[in-house]
Amino acid sequence: MEYYKYLRQYVGHKPIILPGSVVIILNKQNEVLLQKRHDGCWGLPGGLMDLGESYEEAAKREVFEETGLTVENLILLNVFSGSEYYLKVSNGDEFYAVTAVYYTKDTSGEIKVDYSESKEISYFSIDNLPDNIADNYMRFIEQYIMKMY
Known part of the structure; x- marks a missing residue:
């Protein structure tokens, strides 16, 4: 069972702290990989940490x-x-996210969309990002841009 689901058995919808990681993945053209989620917003790949994982292990x-x-x-x-x-998400759960944001150009394998998590995955030019990027992901990307350019 995922750790946050275990916690929810005890605290219900009350606020909890959830650690997680996301990765800004760049291709050779410095385009960033985004995934379109089922709510229609684009975001970075990543998610919540499991018990015993490091931030980097969770990201990978x-x-x-x-x-x-x-x-x-x-x-x-x-x-x-x-x-x-x-x-506060649609089911009433409340949480404070603590997110480690990584970046890399070192990837291998072929993109395979997990349709239970995403509708689409695509690379975008940093100069031409989609309008509907979730606010927190946009903050992460903006900090990356400020650091690198």
């Missing part, structure tokens, strides 16, 4: 599960946390 596992890609040589951009990362 989630990217593989969601995209079919193996990522290596992850570089930590930042860890994002605080009140601006509070979410």
Whole structure:
């Protein structure tokens, strides 16, 4: 059972802290890989940490599960946390996300969409990102752009 589901058995919908990781994956043209989620918003591949995992292990596992890609040589951009990362989702669950954001160009494998998590996966030019990127992911990408350009 995923750790957050285990916690929910005890705390119900009350706010909890959820650690996770995402990865800004860049191809040779410096385009960023985004996945279109079922809510219609684009985001970065990644997800929540399981018990015993490091942030980097969670990032690698989630990217593989969601995209079919193996990522290596992850570089930590930042860890994002605080009140601006509070979410209340449609089922009433509340949480504060603590997200380690990595970036890499070191990928192998072929993109395979996990349709239980995504509707589409595509690379986008940093100068021409889709309009409907979820706010938190846009903050991560903006910090990457400020650091690299």
